[in-house]
Structures are given as C-alpha cells and as structure tokens.
Amino acid sequence: xxxxxxxxxxxxxxxxxxxxxxxxxxxxxxxxxxxxxxxxxxxxxxxxxxxxxxxxxxxxxxxxxxxxxxxxxxxxxxxxxxxxxxxxxxxxxxxxxxxxxxxxxxxxxxxxxxxxxxxxxxxxxxxxxxxxxxxxxxxxxxxxxxxxxxxxxxxxxxxxxxxxxxxxxxxxxxxxxxxxxxxxxxxxxxxxxxxxxxxxxxxxxxxxxxxxxxxxxxxxxxxxxxxxxxxxxxxxxxxxxxxxxxxxxxxxxxxxxxxxxxxxxxxxxxxxxxxxxxxxxxxxxxxxxxxxxxxxxxx
Numbered sequence: 080x081x082x083x084x085x086x087x088x089x090x091x092x093x094x095x096x097x098x099x100x101x102x103x104x105x106x107x108x109x110x111x112x113x114x115x116x117x118x119x120x121x122x123x124x125x126x127x128x129x130x131x132x133x134x135x136x137x138x139x140x141x142x143x144x145x146x147x148x149x150x151x152x153x154x155x156x157x158x159x160x161x162x163x164x165x166x167x168x169x170x171x172x173x174x175x176x177x178x179x180x181x182x183x184x185x186x187x188x189x190x191x192x193x194x195x196x197x198x199x200x201x202x203x204x205x206x207x208x209x210x211x212x213x214x215x216x217x218x219x220x221x222x223x224x225x226x227x228x229x230x231x232x233x234x235x236x237x238x239x240x241x242x243x244x245x246x247x248x249x250x251x252x253x254x255x256x257x258x259x260x261x262x263x264x265x266x267x268x269x270x271x272x273x274x275x276x277x278x279x280x281x282x283x284x285x286x287x288x289x290x291x292x293x294x295x296x297x298x299x300x301x302x303x304x305x306x307x308x309x310x311x312x313x314x315x316x317x318x319x320x321x322x323x324x325x326x327x328x329x330x331x332x333x334x335x336x337x338x339x340x341x342x343x344x345x346x347x348x349x350x351x352x353x354x355x356x357x358x359x360x361x362x363x364x365x366x367x368x369x370x371x372x373x374x375x376x377x378x
Contacts, residue, residue: 099136151234183212
C-alpha cells in the first residue's frame with residue numbers, strides 16, 4: 080500500500096469536519112471533483128470505504144472514523160514537528176535550549192467539567208507563565224462513553240484529563256498516569272436534621288463502576304429520584320434543599336455555605352483522575368511541560 084500524503088489526509092479531515100465533499104472543496108480551495116478524486120484514491124489504497132455518500136452529505140463509516148483518528152494525529156504531529164524545530168532554532172540563537180522556554184502554538188486539552196474548573200486552571204497558569212507562547216485550547220467533554228480518552232484517540236486533543244482505574248484503564252494505544260486520587264463524600268443541605276432521609280440526586284458521570292459496588296452495599300442510599308445533567312446542577316439542587324448527593328472531591332471545590340459535606344469514612348469510594356496522551360505527543364515539549372505542571376499542582 081502506498082502511503083497517503085499529508086494533503087490527502089487534510090482532504091479526509093475536511094470532508095468529515097465540513098460534512099460533505101462540496102463544503103470541503105470550498106474550505107480547501109479545491110474543486111469538488113478534486114476532493115472526490117482524492118478521497119477515492121485514499122479509499123483504494125486503504126482498501127476500505129471511508130464515507131457513506133448521500134444527499135445530505137458524507138458521513139464517515141466505522142473504517143472512516145478509524146482512518147480519521149490516525150489522519151488527525153499524523154497532521155498534528157507534523158504541526159508539532161514544525162513548532163518544535165522552529166523553537167529549537169530560536170533557542171539556539173538565543174543561547175538556550177528549546178526546553179528553556181521557546182515553546183509556542185496551540186495545546187489542545189480535553190477535560191471533564193470538574194477537572195476543567197478546579198484542576199486545570201492553576202496548571203495552565205503556571206504553564207503559560209513559563210511559556211507564554213503556548214496557547215491552551217480547552218474543551219469540556221463528558222466523561223461517559225469514550226470520554227476524554229476518545230478525544231485523544233480521535234486526534235481532537237493532545238492530552239485528556241480522564242478518570243482512570245481498573246474499570247476504565249488507559250487505552251492500549253495511549254499512555255497516561257494518575258494525578259489525583261479523590262474520595263467521595265455525602266453532600267446535603269446545611270443543618271438538615273436527617274440528611275440521609277432526603278431524595279437522592281445523581282448524574283450520569285457519577286455512578287460509574289468506581290462507585291457502583293459501594294453504592295449497592297449502602298442500604299441507606301435509595302435509588303436516585305432526580306438525574307441531573309452534570310455535577311454543577313446536582314450541587315445547585317442540593318444547596319436549595321432539594322435532596323442529597325454522593326459526590327467526588329473535585330466536584331465539591333467551592334461548594335456554597337448552604338451545603339454541608341460529610342465524610343463517608345474509610346470505606347468511602349474513590350476514583351483516580353489522571354492524564355492520557357499518545358506515545359508520540361507524550362514526547363513533545365509542550366505536553367511534557369503541561370504534565371509537569373499538572374503533577375506539581377496535584378502534589
């Protein structure tokens with residue numbers, strides 16, 4: 080099989096992001112026939128149909144989704160190569176190495192909500208103070224399904240802040256490490272005489288396999304009567320006296336005084352929060368610098 084050229088990878092990514100061949104042609108400054116010819120050539124060399132064509136546009140097939148993940152990651156590595164080579168040249172001219180501060184360009188991060196609110200800001204503040212040329216781009220991704228790790232696998236993020244553990248290990252294509260081990264606590268309206276009698280409020284990202292076994296063994300915990308969209312909505316409902324919740328520590332940072340946080344004891348459930356990235360990007364200077372800052376903040 081002949082290798083695909085970067086321009087062919089860009090065509091594939093454009094067709095997927097624009098939703099069709101015509102729109103991709105406009106975005107790339109090409110003719111529609113040139114885009115179609117490029118995609119057909121890529122499909123022929125890869126031996127798979129990459130897009131379902133229809134009146135409404137083009138949709139990636141399962142094989143296409145896999146190809147697009149690799150395409151985005153390869154194109155990102157080309158961008159990183161250019162940025163780091165230029166940084167090394169500038170650093171040499173200034174009499175210092177690239178590690179000393181000539182890092183520039185976008186750094187794409189996917190994080191679930193509480194990590195984006197309470198873990199990332201300090202790390203990014205330290206990072207950009209040391210390397211003002213780095214431009215962080217943070218996307219909040221729900222940690223359900225493929226979650227933040229899926230964003231990294233699909234080439235949409237350089238690094239993901241993810242929940243890790245035996246039930247959701249680092250995907251074999253990625254590398255990662257634990258940053259924080261956070262415990263869960265009972266949160267309820269402040270001053271309530273019998274908080275465990277209140278209705279239970281929950282959200283999809285909360286009751287995962289990290290908590291399910293513990294959850295099932297707690298006779299005092301009723302089934303959730305309210306399912307909220309995210310942990311912020313849960314905390315708001317608890318603060319207005321609507322019910323109680325069992326929540327991880329990151330979700331409780333900055334909790335209002337109208338709620339009370341009660342420790343669940345030594346048998347409380349915990350979850351590991353860490354980072355994931357590709358082996359190639361793990362060696363890049365910007366990702367390494369961010370990981371160092373995240374570890375410093377977590378420590």
